[in-house]
Amino acid sequence: MGLHPHSASCRAREILDRVGDKWSLQVIALLGERTKRFTELKREIDGISQRMLTVTLRGLERDGIVSRTVYPVMPPHVDYSLTPMGATLMEAANTLVSWAETHISEIDAARADYDLRAAEIEALKKIS
Amino acid sequence: MGLHPHSASCRAREILDRVGDKWSLQVIALLGERTKRFTELKREIDGISQRMLTVTLRGLERDGIVSRTVYPVMPPHVDYSLTPMGATLMEAANTLVSWAETHISEIDAARADYDLRAAEIEALKKIS
């Protein structure tokens, strides 16, 4: 178990790809608050298209992370919520999100430093 | 802190994209064992191209996750290793990888179930 090389590559990658796409994490985060409707999610996720919200929700539903409840009324009413497994995924993802948040400034600094050095080296090339 | 909607989207996504690409996690996992050379990494990561290993390492180096040491000799000798920050990232990523491993079977089952139901519904359509 863990991040030893072969386990990281084999099947785990497949799952990580699923969750690591552009929108899944945000959807999971919002459904972690409570059950929500399609339009509500669309309103809260800035920049997502109707198509991508549908596609993302379908993928999560297929994987058993999100559950979908249809009320056959007019106009249509559909509720989305996290399954128990989805809730555990949210907690696991939290670890990485928290890591990212606490290290953003350090990463920004590293990038600035790296870019600065790259520019310096570029300048030296011009002289020669 | 955590997976509340706005933090998940803002800057954290940027970091998650960086680490969530096709090869970064594997590189980090392997460097977690010990310092390694370019060719050694290339040999151990199945299917990676020379170009992508370079690109991935550059990205991780720029973010301060991997450190690169060049020994100016012939033939060239370059060592790669995790920085302290890189080591903490590896542990955080471990959480998600472990989650994926322990839930793979449950996800597979969910998918099979979903696909079965989809096929049934498709069959009903043909009748009508």
Place this chain on the structure above:
DNA sequence: CCGAATCCACGGCGATACTG
């Protein structure tokens, strides 16, 4: 209100060839 279908732009990534 919720979603399916189609079309298309963009960027990630692989293959290949070349260099100090």
Place this chain on the structure above:
DNA sequence: CAGTATCGCCGTGGATTCGG
């Protein structure tokens, strides 16, 4: 050994339109 340069494919995802 450790890269860099160039090209082209293809999958992700955005815009738009239509349907129940």
